[in-house]
Amino acid sequence: MRLTQLVTKTLREDPPEAETASHRLMLRSGLIYQVAAGVYAYLPLAWRSLRKIENIIREEMDAAGGQELMMPALQPRELWEQTGRADSMGEVLFSMEDRRGRPMVLAPTHEEVVTSIVRANVQSYRDLPVILYQIQTKFRDEPRPRAGLVRVREFDMKDAYSFNADDDSLDDSYQAMAQAYRSIYRRCSLPVLMAEADSGAIGGKDSHEFLLATPTGEDTVITCRGCGYTANAEKAEGVYPEQEAASELPLETVDTPGVKTIAALADFLGVATSQTLKAVFYAADEEVVFVTVRGDLEVNEVKLKNSLHCNDLRLATDEEVKEAGLVAGSASPIGITQVRRVADPSITQGSNFVVGANQPDTHYRNANYPRDFEVDILTDIALAQPGHLCPRCGTPLEATRGVEVGHIFKLGTSYSEALGAMYLDQEGQQHPITMGCYGIGVGRLLAAAVEQNHDERGIVFPAPIAPYQVHLVGLNLTDEAVAIAADKLYRELWDSGIETLYDDRPDQAAGVKLNDADLMGLPLRLVVSPRNLRNNAAEMKGRTEEEATMVSLEDVAGEVRSFLQSA
RNA sequence: CGGGGUGUAGCGCAGUGGCUAGCGCGCUUCGUUCGGGACGAAGAGGUCGGAGGUUCGAAUCCUCUCACCCCGACCA
Incomplete structure (x- = not known):
């Protein structure tokens, strides 16, 4: 393919809307054209x-x-x-x-x-x-x-x-x-x-x-270095740090003015977040559900959705929470019977938890399951997080x-x-x-x-999926001898079955051509120029190589083939 | 759907009520250059996203609307 005949052009500047490397590079190198939101044309390359x-x-x-x-x-x-x-x-x-x-x-x-x-x-x-x-x-x-x-x-x-x-x-x-x-x-x-x-x-x-x-x-993956356990965070199980069980103390009320969040609560009372229970309200197919996990954990909404067998799950609105008679910021399952209650087994890991008292600005100390409250569903709904332990081998998990x-x-x-x-x-x-x-x-x-295969200059196409294998650059093609030599080499490469993109633009500066070659990222670059031609040679450089090597014009096809075979 | 943005030349952008709407890149022609994004000269290219309104006068102010981007929600 001759670049002068290729419809698409490279962009000099990064498209401002493209945040990810693949988006940016695919637009810049003329691979894709956007037609509407989430609708693209695949351009020839x-x-x-x-x-x-x-x-x-x-x-x-x-x-x-x-x-x-x-x-x-x-x-x-x-x-x-x-x-x-x-x-x-x-x-x-x-x-x-x-x-x-x-x-x-x-x-x-x-x-x-x-x-x-x-x-x-x-x-x-x-x-x-x-x-x-x-x-x-x-x-x-x-x-x-x-x-x-x-x-x-x-x-x-x-x-x-x-x-x-x-x-x-x-x-x-x-x-x-x-x-x-x-x-x-x-x-x-x-x-x-x-x-x-x-x-x-x-x-x-x-x-x-x-x-x-x-x-x-877009996804979070939980991995274990120890045994290779790998799971989407939506699915992953983790073993969270256990709390020591202590003998159960009597439930007592404590004033917590203005304290709404777990972090503030733990801070206010001087206890670890894992010594508290967290209440979260969801709407499952429009039914309000009361969800409880230990204070240091987060709710895994996919697991929750599966346990509820519902089609639609979202956080309940403030209005829905109020209508259900729940006190956001000071809620606990204690005494709650008007909505379904779901809890994670982490609430059984430990004792004497700080929980909401279902009255504004008030919490309880020393809440214990099942002494003080029951739930309708007790099942794993906790989000595995880095630092939790692998369920198979106990190694700390990574995300x-x-x-x-x-x-x-x-x-x-x-x-x-x-x-x-x-x-x-x-x-x-x-x-x-x-x-x-x-x-x-x-x-x-x-x-x-x-996304995986690029550097600061552009794409680095893996050879098996590169649009062409060779990017042939002719420099100073207004020099007739160079143009003749480059055209001849281009035909030879195709005759040898080597897919070649030929930058035959006669009027572009060397920098433009070489930068475009880097941007498009074909595995191998060949340069024909007056300088190289004086030695009856072309210059050959792999996309990831720093230095080029000189190859005699008669040997180019063979050298290219052996390069591509080893690539 | 919630939040935040943007729509002006092919691309990137400037232009907050007043002359014929500008700049850079790109494009065309001529000349000079020629190994990592050259230089000079002369050109072409615009219903300022759309509709309605205010005004002597609107890219600019108001209303409505459409599109696109980013974050979140959502997402076999």
Whole structure:
């Protein structure tokens, strides 16, 4: 490709709206163009890179036994009503009517359709297992798109679905997919973490996310250096420091004028925060719920949501709290019966806690569970935090931010039951097919690769996903001899099967060209110039190398090939 | 949805009631340059996001509205 013919231009300045490296660099290097919030065009360079990523994914999916197919993005809303997701997905689901007034959706994912396909084509255990996948555009009307291709409303996703007779078979498919994912990330130079993840309201038992650690990530990952335990903070368990149990003292009232927060309370009374209990009020599907954790811990809202089996969970408003007869700032479960109470087992780790007295400016000392109060649900709802101990090996946990670049789920039979996808076993008994699903955001994978592989000068493309392998720079192309030599080299490289981007702009200064080459980040740079030509040579430099080496013009193709093979 | 911002040339920005709306980059033409973002000269390029209003006069003031960005909420 000749740069003079490439439509897209690089930007001299950083786009001010781009906060993350991948967003900034993808805009600056002319990879993407924004059309609307969370809607991007992939420009020619990005599209070449994305096609390479897709092909890597295809090779690994096929090797793991997947069959590629293509399902429609446009689907009847009725199908989504059968699984209940027309409601549960809410406004994320792009909805419209066709010309006859039939409700339609743009699919955010494809469980419904793929299950319908399998229902029509699989009747016997002999037909199982199968893994189907596609690479296709998804539509999700996200509340807040952000960070370039990291969170968008239209994106290409590889989604795979496994259909198995039983859980053992599902385990096999799940492991095969997990292994394929690891290979995909390795080939894209992405050192990912595989983390235990929450499977969501409809999910089955197991779920793992693949995350790239980066400070700009949207997720928090809890990791253990000791045993390798890795989990999304939404899911992670931690062992918090135990409080010594003491003999229970009598409950007594203490005046705490103006004290509203745990920190202020602990400070005011001169006790550790872990010696207090924290009250938090939520609205679970509009029902006010009283939540209690030990004062030094935070509520994990995902765990709480799962324990309540609700669709919607948010903090209760001040009005709702007041209406429920609760005293914000001085609340405790003692004497509370009008709302459901949920507590974390941490309230049993210790004794003689300071808690609210359910009257303004007043607390109790020496509250003990269950002597002084009961709860309706006692279950793990604490957020694991760095410093807590690993539940497996006891090593202090660490936290890191990450971008999710893949997610795999064991779905179980919820979709096959909702849509009637059944098979007959050897005894002629009918069973719902057990399912798993496996997703990779292709564009997000590219963004993650850029996020992971860049320096202060620009992108450092991993060779397997670089749009071109070689960036050929011609300096002083108004010098006819140089232009002839550079053009000749360009043709030779392509004739040797080496994908080459040729900066053939005749009127640009050397600095502009070299900076653009660094910004675009192709693995290998070749420079043809009057100076080099006097030695009948070109200059060769890897993107990450400091010094260039001189290569005789006759040897360039061979040298390039050996460089790329070792890259 | 809550909070904070921004919309003026392809890009980045200045311009708080008064002449023909500017600056830098980029773009076109000519010339000089030529190894890390050159120089000179001459040019092209604008319904100032949109609608309504106030005014002799609006990019500028008012009302409404749309879009986009950032933080949060949300988020298979």
